[in-house]
Amino acid sequence: MTTQHGIQQSPSDAGWTPESWKARLAAQQVRYDDPIAVARAVDKLGALPPLVTSWEIEHLRSLFADAQEGRRFVLQGGDCAETLADCRPEQITAKLKILLQMSLVLVQGLRRPVVRVGRFAGQYAKPRSSMTETRTVDGREVTLPSYFGDLVNQADFTPEARRPDPHLMVRGYQHAAMTLNFIRSLLDGGFADVHHPEYWDLSFFGNASLAPERREAYERVSRSLAEAVEFMEALGEARVHELTRVEFFTSHEALNLLYESAQTRRVPRREGWYDLTTHMPWIGERTRALDGAHVEYMRGIANPVGVKLGPKADPAEAVELARALNPGNEPGKLVFITRMGVGNVESALPGLVGAVAAAGRKVLWIADPMHGNGIVTRDGTKTRSFDAIAEELRKTCAVHQAAGTVLGGVHFELTGEDVTECVGGAAGVTEACLSRNYASLCDPRLNYQQSLELAFMLAALLRDGGGRRA
Numbered sequence: 037m038t039t040q041h042g043i044q045q046s047p048s049d050a051g052w053t054p055e056s057w058k059a060r061l062a063a064q065q066v067r068y069d070d071p072i073a074v075a076r077a078v079d080k081l082g083a084l085p086p087l088v089t090s091w092e093i094e095h096l097r098s099l100f101a102d103a104q105e106g107r108r109f110v111l112q113g114g115d116c117a118e119t120l121a122d123c124r125p126e127q128i129t130a131k132l133k134i135l136l137q138m139s140l141v142l143v144q145g146l147r148r149p150v151v152r153v154g155r156f157a158g159q160y161a162k163p164r165s166s167m168t169e170t171r172t173v174d175g176r177e178v179t180l181p182s183y184f185g186d187l188v189n190q191a192d193f194t195p196e197a198r199r200p201d202p203h204l205m206v207r208g209y210q211h212a213a214m215t216l217n218f219i220r221s222l223l224d225g226g227f228a229d230v231h232h233p234e235y236w237d238l239s240f241f242g243n244a245s246l247a248p249e250r251r252e253a254y255e256r257v258s259r260s261l262a263e264a265v266e267f268m269e270a271l272g273e274a275r276v277h278e279l280t281r282v283e284f285f286t287s288h289e290a291l292n293l294l295y296e297s298a299q300t301r302r303v304p305r306r307e308g309w310y311d312l313t314t315h316m317p318w319i320g321e322r323t324r325a326l327d328g329a330h331v332e333y334m335r336g337i338a339n340p341v342g343v344k345l346g347p348k349a350d351p352a353e354a355v356e357l358a359r360a361l362n363p364g365n366e367p368g369k370l371v372f373i374t375r376m377g378v379g380n381v382e383s384a385l386p387g388l389v390g391a392v393a394a395a396g397r398k399v400l401w402i403a404d405p406m407h408g409n410g411i412v413t414r415d416g417t418k419t420r421s422f423d424a425i426a427e428e429l430r431k432t433c434a435v436h437q438a439a440g441t442v443l444g445g446v447h448f449e450l451t452g453e454d455v456t457e458c459v460g461g462a463a464g465v466t467e468a469c470l471s472r473n474y475a476s477l478c479d480p481r482l483n484y485q486q487s488l489e490l491a492f493m494l495a496a497l498l499r500d501g502g503g504r505r506a
């Protein structure tokens with residue numbers, strides 16, 4: 037079939053174009069008040085070179101296909117919301133290092149290669165529970181648009197800052213490019229090479245107090261990995277380079293569809309359309325309506341796509357989503373990221389997993405133990421408990437094990453810094469110390485130590501059987 041624009045379409049693409057989402061209802065969309073400025077920003081974005089390439093995207097799809105069969109494990113993580121101000125070398129390096137160190141613990145424990153996917157280089161748009169925010173300013177109630185992330189408006193509570201500004205899409209894109217450029221240069225320069233223990237070394241985290249037994253356990257893991265690599269090299273193992281090369285992929289919530297569709301292109305010598313702002317875009321829990329704009333946009337792109345599923349997701353709806361987003365039932369194409377909340381895993385997850393399996397739909401299941409476990413302290417601070425996060429992971433593993441399905445990865449909000457945003461963990465962050473270093477503008481993140489602790493816990497959990505096909 038050929039459209040009026042001369043675009044070849046397969047039957048399942050019928051009616052799809054990078055902009056066909058505009059005819060659907062888009063949840064969580066802000067209203068820009070200057071359409072000419074929007075058109076200018078979108079044109080500018082569309083003319084800039086892409087951030088990622090189609091062959092990287094296809095490569096990630098093949099890695100996801102392995103992960104959904106239990107041959108690899110996906111570690112996805114990073115900030116809840118990146119900010120333009122945090123596009124700084126220290127912050128980026130710290131995030132890469134914690135993901136690297138966690139992946140090292142997982143590789144060693146699971147004896148499976150780990151695929152690292154950052155919530156970075158574009159995680160600038162945030163869904164909110166309310167379109168507006170009301171605060172008392174100088175004794176008066178003031179209502180302004182909510183802060184939707186640096187891609188849309190600014191966090192300060194003033195009318196100028198909260199006004200959605202289309203030029204921020206271009207600035208966000210530029211900052212994503214700078215972030216990715218730095219990450220690519222670090223990796224090219226051997227940052228993540230196991231031959232360079234100085235990069236893997238815990239001493240980098242001078243400000244993070246790690247319990248001595250954790251430090252020892254980590255050092256044991258990194259030593260044994262380095263020895264294994266040396267041993268393979270001594271044997272002349274040809275695959276050693278492949279095994280030790282570390283890759284990072286990018287992901288973000290595809291919330292602002294103007295931003296995504298502006299960089300959605302065909303590429304030479306390949307079929308299909310690619311969202312070239314990121315390797316793996318995902319649809320959030322609040323924007324996954326089957327007939328909504330986000331599902332419409334995502335069904336037409338070739339990237340692997342994620343969908344967040346919360347405790348209210350209906351099993352039949354999940355199957356429909358799988359059909360809509362992956363009509364060809366291709367491996368590695370669709371990722372369901374479950375975020376139930378610790379109290380709902382056992383009641384809500386088995387139905388979803390069972391329905392998708394019974395319908396024969398191919399899905400990579402990833403556990404996000406963060407977004408269902410938000411709590412607010414008595415003084416109004418948003419936090420999450422380490423114990424609830426760990427327990428959701430345990431329960432999610434148990435559900436997959438009982439169903440004979442594969443838990444192929446995890447999704448965390450974390451930072452390599454020594455923040456105090458989530459309570460609990462071995463360092464004993466309590467409610468009283470949350471204000472010591474609470475830096476997130478959105479959801480609370482695991483700090484360096486809590487992240488590494490979870491990696492050890494997961495490695496033990498999955499080694500004991502969870503996560504592989506029964």
Ligand code: PEP
Binds near residue numbers: 479
């Ligand atoms: C997020 O990942 O930051 C988020 C908002 O998640 P969810 O859509 O699962 O609520």
Ligand code: CO
Binds near residue numbers: 116117
């Ligand atoms: Co979040």
